[in-house]
């Protein structure tokens with residue numbers, strides 16, 4: 001027998017492969033102060049979910065608590081295994097022995113991108129799928145079934161997570177979307193030196209997954225977003241005071257989101273954070289947050305008004321975000337036509353709403369390319385005031401005959417996304433618009449997404465229109 005020297009970490013791997021038992025889990029160390037406070041607050045939110053059922057507001061609350069209370073760099077939450085001998089832990093160890101920052105960055109794949117594997121906790125650095133797993137860990141943690149620290153994890157816990165996703169408003173399109181979450185946690189677990197949990201029992205995982213796909217019921221998470229109706233858009237559009245910069249911008253947003261279905265993130269940042277305004281002393285966390293806030297914003301360079309045989313057309317070019325650009329996604333162009341006719345201006349006309357805002361209210365002398373959302377050197381038209389303005393416009397537009405409670409409920413359900421949702425719902429009801437055209441209108445990468453969220457409900461309406469059209473051919 002030859003003796004081959006192997007690093008200590010590999011002995012560990014060999015031993016684990018020889019025994020199919022899951023890795024031994026020691027009782028989690030006592031959670032640090034911030035984690036304990038977060039867990040207590042999240043317990044109260046969970047109690048509300050148990051009593052009233054889940055709503056996206058619960059998810060948002062949990063995220064806020066985690067972001068606010070769990071300390072940056074908290075080792076307890078992720079508990080990386082730096083003795084595993086895997087590539088990431090080799091790099092982490094080299095960082096420890098050499099003090100050279102490049103090893104730490106390689107180990108964590110550092111960067112404000114969605115495909116990184118943070119080794120110490122930072123809410124801002126996490127991808128959407130990673131954040132979901134963090135939410136799971138905090139919502140489900142108990143002494144009997146600890147879900148914190150997040151790693152290492154047993155295969156049974158991974159499955160518990162995947163089956164929890166639809167309960168907490170995720171994974172609407174079945175296994176295809178659940179798989180993304182599974183793969184993110186498996187890769188993260190491996191990068192943190194705890195191995196791929198599926199290797200604990202690959203055959204068992206396969207059996208579970210087949211069964212899950214068969215029995216999985218698609219959850220209708222989008223039902224919670226109220227789609228605005230055309231008459232509501234019109235009513236809202238006429239309520240804004242377009243003699244003010246604010247009102248003119250709200251009208252432009254309203255019109256663009258209705259006619260082009262572009263997402264609120266392209267027009268309405270959440271905060272005033274802009275990477276171009278950061279002092280050189282800004283922290284990495286501040287940079288990441290500022291980048292997230294502005295990365296999708298449309299600039300005036302992205303907009304063009306063209307005169308065509310069909311009339312005036314507003315073209316909006318959406319550039320793939322920095323994250324997407326690295327995946328070779330190209331930019332996409334959306335268009336909206338002037339809806340004014342016979343010399344009378346329509347209040348909601350996207351072309352004229354744009355020209356009105358650009359010519360009268362766009363601030364001068366800002367750095368280029370200038371964001372459409374800029375309202376001054378260091379300020380944006382932000383999302384929260386827009387939603388508030390839209391709600392009060394809708395409230396004012398609702399007729400006096402509607403009972404107050406009904407009106408309140410209707411108004412409270414309106415979000416920035418409601419315009420896009422309404423746009424898709426209306427277009428989906430039109431028999432002359434194909435699924436593929438609708439998918440392009442909504443900016444979905446796969447027609448399947450469009451079919452799932454926008455075509456199912458109006459399918460009867462569309463079928464009725466198609467049969468009427470066909471009937472014209474056979475009854476004439």
Ligand SMILES: [Zn+2]
Nearest residue numbers: 338340349352
């Ligand atoms: Zn017009």
